[in-house]
Amino acid sequence: MASVEFADVRKSFGTHPVIKGVDIKIEDGEFVILVGPSGCGKSTLLRMLAGLENISAGEIKIGGQVVNGLAPKERDIAMVFQNYALYPHMTVADNMAFSLTLKRASKAEIEKRVKPAAEILGLTPLLDRFPRQLSGGQRQRVAMGRAIVRDPQVFLFDEPLSNLDAKLRVAMRAEIKELHQRLKTTTVYVTHDQIEAMTMADKIVVMHDGLVEQIGAPLELYDQPANLFVASFIGSPAMNMIKGKLDPSSTLKFKTDNGVELPVAKAPESAKGRALIYGLRPEHMTIVDGGIPAEVVVIEPTGSETQMIMRVGGDLVTGVFHQRINAKPGETVGLSIHAEATYLFDAETGKRLV
Amino acid sequence: MTMTPTAKRNSAFGTMARSNTAVGLFFMLPAAVFLICFLTYPLGLGVWLGFTDAKIGRDGVFIGIENYQALANDSVFWMAVYNTVLYTFIASILKFGFGLWLAMILNEHLPFKSFFRAIILLPWVVPTVLSALAFWWIYDAQFSIISWSLMQLGWIDGPINFLGDPNNARASVIAANVWRGIPFVAISLLAGLQTIPQSLHEAASLDGATGWQRFRFITLPMLTPIIAVVMTFSVLFTFTDFQLIYVLTKGGPVNATHLMATLSFQRGIPGGQLGEGAAIAVAMIPFLLASILFSFFGLQRRKWQQGGQD
Numbered sequence: 001m002a003s004v005e006f007a008d009v010r011k012s013f014g015t016h017p018v019i020k021g022v023d024i025k026i027e028d029g030e031f032v033i034l035v036g037p038s039g040c041g042k043s044t045l046l047r048m049l050a051g052l053e054n055i056s057a058g059e060i061k062i063g064g065q066v067v068n069g070l071a072p073k074e075r076d077i078a079m080v081f082q083n084y085a086l087y088p089h090m091t092v093a094d095n096m097a098f099s100l101t102l103k104r105a106s107k108a109e110i111e112k113r114v115k116p117a118a119e120i121l122g123l124t125p126l127l128d129r130f131p132r133q134l135s136g137g138q139r140q141r142v143a144m145g146r147a148i149v150r151d152p153q154v155f156l157f158d159e160p161l162s163n164l165d166a167k168l169r170v171a172m173r174a175e176i177k178e179l180h181q182r183l184k185t186t187t188v189y190v191t192h193d194q195i196e197a198m199t200m201a202d203k204i205v206v207m208h209d210g211l212v213e214q215i216g217a218p219l220e221l222y223d224q225p226a227n228l229f230v231a232s233f234i235g236s237p238a239m240n241m242i243k244g245k246l247d248p249s250s251t252l253k254f255k256t257d258n259g260v261e262l263p264v265a266k267a268p269e270s271a272k273g274r275a276l277i278y279g280l281r282p283e284h285m286t287i288v289d290g291g292i293p294a295e296v297v298v299i300e301p302t303g304s305e306t307q308m309i310m311r312v313g314g315d316l317v318t319g320v321f322h323q324r325i326n327a328k329p330g331e332t333v334g335l336s337i338h339a340e341a342t343y344l345f346d347a348e349t350g351k352r353l354v
Numbered sequence: 355m356t357m358t359p360t361a362k363r364n365s366a367f368g369t370m371a372r373s374n375t376a377v378g379l380f381f382m383l384p385a386a387v388f389l390i391c392f393l394t395y396p397l398g399l400g401v402w403l404g405f406t407d408a409k410i411g412r413d414g415v416f417i418g419i420e421n422y423q424a425l426a427n428d429s430v431f432w433m434a435v436y437n438t439v440l441y442t443f444i445a446s447i448l449k450f451g452f453g454l455w456l457a458m459i460l461n462e463h464l465p466f467k468s469f470f471r472a473i474i475l476l477p478w479v480v481p482t483v484l485s486a487l488a489f490w491w492i493y494d495a496q497f498s499i500i501s502w503s504l505m506q507l508g509w510i511d512g513p514i515n516f517l518g519d520p521n522n523a524r525a526s527v528i529a530a531n532v533w534r535g536i537p538f539v540a541i542s543l544l545a546g547l548q549t550i551p552q553s554l555h556e557a558a559s560l561d562g563a564t565g566w567q568r569f570r571f572i573t574l575p576m577l578t579p580i581i582a583v584v585m586t587f588s589v590l591f592t593f594t595d596f597q598l599i600y601v602l603t604k605g606g607p608v609n610a611t612h613l614m615a616t617l618s619f620q621r622g623i624p625g626g627q628l629g630e631g632a633a634i635a636v637a638m639i640p641f642l643l644a645s646i647l648f649s650f651f652g653l654q655r656r657k658w659q660q661g662g663q664d
Contacts, residue, residue, distance in 0.1 A: 052556050073562040085553035089575045098571070099561040150561070 002063030002153040002186055003028045004049065009058035011044055018044050020210040021058070026188065026203070031180050033189045035197040036207035036233070042190045043158055045207070049188060050079050050156055062153055078147035079156040082163065084139045086131040086146075093118075093127040096145045117148040120179070137168045144179065155180075157189040161196065173199055194234050198222070206230050228350040231279050231343065237307065240317045242278040243347065246271055254278050254344070258313030260292065263339035264354070271344060271353050279343030279352075282307070282320040291334030296327045310335070403632035410626040421633035430609050431634065434617040438641075441528055441613060442592045448532045449588055450581075453539025458573075460540070461547045471544070478537035486601035489530040493517050493602065517603050520610030527602055527611050531595060538591075539584055546580030547573070586649035593641060614638050 004026040011019035019041045026032045034042040047053040049060055051072035059066050067075050086095050094101070096117060097110045105113075118124045121141045131139055140160060147155055157176070161169045177200045180187050191197055197204045198218045206213040206221065206229070213233075214226040225231035231239050242262070247253035251267040254276070262278055294310035294317065301307075306321045312335065319335070327333050344354040404421055408414030425431045460471055477485065492499055493516035501513035516526045550573060558568045596615040599605060605612035605620060612620070614634055622631020 050556075050560060052559075072556070072559045073564075077560065079557070079560050081553045081557060083551065083553055085551065085557035087554060087558075087572065098558070098563075102562050102567055102571075146557075146561075 003061075004032075004154055004186060004188065005059075005061040006045070006049075007059045007061070009045070009048065009055060009060060011041070011048060011053065011056045018210050019048070019056075022207075022210075022212055024205055024212065024215065026186060029184045029186055031177075031187045031189065031200060031202045032205060033191060033197040033201035033203075034205045034207055035191055035194055036213075038192055039209075040207040041210040042192075042207050046079075046156055046158055046188060046190045049154075050077055051075050076153045077156055078150040078152040078154075079158065080140075080143045080147055080160045082159040084131075084143040084160075084163075086139055086142055088131050091128050091130055092123060092134070092142050092145075095131070095142055096123075096149045098146065099150050113149050113151075114145075117145045120148065120182070121145050121175075136164050137172060140164065140172060141175075144176070148179075148183070151185075153186065155185050155187040157187065159191055160189075161191070162193075169196075176200065195236060198234065204234075206233060208233075225279075225343070225352060227352060228277060228279075228345050231345070231352070235281060237282050237318045237320065239343075240278075240280045240282065240315075241345075242280070242312075242315045242317070243275070244278055245273065245276055246344075248272065252339075256313055256315060258315060260313035260315075262292070262342070263337055264342060264344065265340040267344055267354050271346075275347035276353070277345040277347050279345060280317070280337060281341065282318045284338040284341040285319050285321075286336050286338075287321060287323065287325065287333050288336040289334055291336045293332050294335045295332050296329050299325065299327065299329060301325075400632050401636055403629055404636040405633075406629045408628040408632075410623075410628060414629050417629075421630050422637070424630065425633060425637065430612070431617065431637075433609055434612045434614050434634070435637075437524070437611060438593060438613045438615075438638075440524070441531070441595070442589055445528050445531045445535065445592050446585065446589050448528070449535040449539045449592075450585060452532065452536050453584075454543055456536065456540040457543035457547055458569075460544050471541070474540055475537050477534050478541075482534065482597040483601055485534060486530065486598045489526075489533075489598075490602055493526050518607055520607060523603055523607060523611045527599055530598055530602065531592060534598070535588060535592065539588055542584040543577065543580060546577050546584075549580075550576050582649050586645060589645045590642060593645070594638070 004024075006022050006024040009019055009022045010017065022041075022045060024032075034045060036042050044053060048055050049062075051067070051070060051074075055068050059068060061067065062075060062077070087098065090098065093114055096114045097105075100110045100113060114127075115124075118127055121144060123138070123141055123145055126134065126138060126142075131142065134142065140163075143160070160176070161172055164172060173196060176189075189196075189200065201218055203215065204218055204221055205215050208229050214221060214230045216224075221230055221234045225234060228241065232241065242256050244254055244256035244258075244262075246264070246267055247255050247261070251269060251272065252264050254262040254264050256262065256278070262280075264278075292312060294312045296308060296310055297316065298309040299306065301324075304322070306323070306325050308319045308321065308325065308327075310317050310319060310333070317335075325333075342354075343352055345352050403414065405416055405418060406414030407417050407420070456474065460467065460474065464470065491497065495515060495518060496513060498513060498516060500516075501510070504510045505513070515522060517523045554572055554576075555568055558572050563571065594615055595613060596619065599611055599613055599616045600619075603611045605616045609617075614637065618631045618634035618638075620631075621627050621634060625631070
């Protein structure tokens, strides 16, 4: 086990920069998830950590040692690939034991390492099968088994769940998290799915366009997003973003560009007069009589909650309600907004003010 | 009233159209005629001629296995068999080695990669007779560029007798055949190499494999099915080679480079002994069959390729 550190890491493909100076510190035993939209450089960063891509500038350290010049096999890391990268001509047991076979480990030694790993992942009855004979979830587990057998300094996961169906994904999510709690190996995990990031990570690194937008614990990112990008990326359904300005008379009132007045808990005087964006999470509103009038556009009941898209003034607002709602599209309901849970962003810089 | 016959004809045609077997046979007819006229008949005729004493201009009579008995005691025939096996064996091994090596180089990220891939095919697309003629000049007893270069370098005193000495001649024709055969092997194996996902190599290098170990444990086993196909074809082409020998040596010196195919032609057409020539050609069949069977078993899907949905 080891800590991992990225210090001003940069990467260009030709003249095209993809990683533009990334600093991340990962503590020993931490489960860190790199999350961001496709093309943000998160996979490239992971591959640089693995040694599969060159580092154009900056330093990557594993356990305090700079690994820039080290070949992948010298870094003592194990990686689970998106397509699993199982060796198709080897049985499950041989796949898991491959690294040991290369080191010419004895049969007894291989057995000693492979067996418990297979046990943990429930692969014991499948050890003699070939990858083609396994289901997606089983292959996923073999890929993890291969990593566990290595007992490496760091585990790397490159979008490991994206080839699985929705139900299996939820199950594997819990399995990976449980595995980490059991092995306590430093883990770096890449995904574009913010739900995966929120549910599994100790620490999330939100990336966008080759830069780190924010680093923090899952709920920290949810409650205190640093900017518009993080606010819109974390949380599902996404945060509502409404353009407008503070009311000149009071910092506690927000006037949307469409003339609707929304409540604000507190705002600095300096925010007055500037173009702002009002951030409101769908779950931070309730339906009351005599609230802000909102016209129902679409209503989606899911059983435990009801999602509703409404028109407030001219802006579309998504709401998630835990009450049963009998409204029909076209009708008007009253909204009560939890003012203390709202955000204000600078429309120009995207930075959060409140 | 006028509708009835039409309706009847329709239904008769309909019955036939609905029978898949009848339609299938009907569509197979052109191909079957083609195969019977141009493959089965000549092959059958060849086998038949092998059992007769046919000469050019004279229908033969059935003489049983007399031709084969004669061949069994014919040292030139056995020399041709030896030459053919040697030629096929050495040329195939060299073609495989160089072809695989070239394929691996071309599979790397090289500048002008597609240019090199195209250029590599040149020996394969040049008509055999033309390249053989070029080799004829290269191996010329007086004007050989190889001899000339080595003499200029001061390594040898006189020109090398490439095609005049039996062993030199064998080596020379094998070299020419290898030069011509490498592109086929290289391009086919390159196609095979490209089906191996990059992530397998990445996973192996993370697992601690060196370059050689990645080749030995990943590339080679995953390439075996393609290697089996390519080498079967390569062996068949080489075993039945005719043009190169016919242009370069015509089987000489003193039959030292006669292959079974050239000997069969030599005896059958210029020599006029159609029956004996046919018998030599038929004698190639067991060898070809053996290599086909070898590949048939080599080609059978391996255990790891079976099962699964994708």
